[in-house]
Structures are given as C-alpha cells and as structure tokens.
Amino acid sequence: MTEITDSAVQLPIAVQQFVLHWGEMGGQWGVNRSVAQIHALLYLSDRPLNAEEISDTLRIARSNTSNSLKELLGWKLIRRVPVMGDRRDHYEAEVDLMQMLTRIAQGRKEREIDPAVAALRVCTEEAKRDAAISDTARSRIVAMQDFVVTIDDWYQQMMSVPPGRLMTLIRLGKKILAFLPKGKSE
Known part of the structure; x- marks a missing residue:
C-alpha cells in the first residue's frame, strides 16, 4: 500500500x-x-x-x-x-559534479558498454567462422565491434585524466580540432 x-x-x-x-x-x-x-x-x-x-x-x-x-x-x-x-x-x-559524472559514466559503462563489447566479441568470432553470413553482415559486425571497443578505450583514457584537466578538455570543445590533422572529410 x-x-x-x-x-x-x-x-x-x-x-x-x-x-x-x-x-x-x-x-x-x-x-x-x-x-x-x-x-x-x-x-x-x-x-x-x-x-x-x-x-x-x-x-x-x-x-x-x-x-x-x-x-x-x-x-x-x-x-x-x-x-x-x-x-x-x-x-x-555526492556534490562534486565531476565525481558525479564519473560515477554515472562508470555505472552506465558497466551496464551498457561492457555487455555490448562482450556480445560483439562473440558475434564477431561467430561471423568469422560462419560461411553462411554475407560479407556485408560480417563487415558491419566487425565495424560495430571496432567502434564500440574504440568508445570503450576512449572512456578508459578519459577516466585516467585528472578532473581539472578533463574539465579543461571539455571546455575546449571543438577548439581542440585545431590541434588535430585534417581528415578526409574536411
């Protein structure tokens, strides 16, 4: 009641x-x-x-x-x-906003990204062995796994950045692009 x-x-x-x-x-x-x-x-x-x-x-x-x-x-x-x-x-x-953000990000990673990485690893291995799967499906599964693993790696790197520096990086926003080499699509 x-x-x-x-x-x-x-x-x-x-x-x-x-x-x-x-x-x-x-x-x-x-x-x-x-x-x-x-x-x-x-x-x-x-x-x-x-x-x-x-x-x-x-x-x-x-x-x-x-x-x-x-x-x-x-x-x-x-x-x-x-x-x-x-x-x-x-x-x-917790009132420290960076701590709060970090804890939320960690919780979401554990609940969403980690299972996706594990599932995509299994799918990729199965796709490599399965002769019946099309090349398109196989390459898209591999591409998805690469993308999710890259996001996971990026997350790990960002969590090792000291909070003050991470906040500076966040505040830089797209200005950080000035320090990167030009890509194919630019």
Missing part, C-alpha cells in the same frame, strides 16, 4: 522545479523518476536527510524511497552518514 503523509515539507519553488525536472530527465535516461527526484533533493539539501524526511518531502511511499535509496547507493551517488543523536540512516548526495 502506498503510504503518503500530509506532513510534506514545503520546498522553495526553484528547488521544487529542479527536483521535478531532474525526475523527468531521469525518466528519459531510463532511471526511475523517484530515484532521480530523491537524488535531486539530496543534491540540493544543505543537510543529510533520513528516509522519512525524503518520503514526506517528495510525498512518495516509504517503500519506494527505500528502494530508490538502495539504487542510488549502488550507483555511489549518495552515501549514508551518521547524525549525532539519531539512530536512523541519513543520506547525502
């Missing part, structure tokens, strides 16, 4: 809008809306919150809050923190 209380905390309008928008974006990225809203609330909170406060503030069931907190802990986007005089678990969000 959904347990909603009437003791919801009134959030400032900007915080409400941020939490709602983050929840909508989460849904578009394949993340449960409640998970994204809890993350947004904790990110903007100036103090750790317990599950009851989160549930009351967002007006969501405590069971939903509990499951969402477990997911956020799994992504390492939040952490449990002790609060003096209170035995309940309290939570705070």
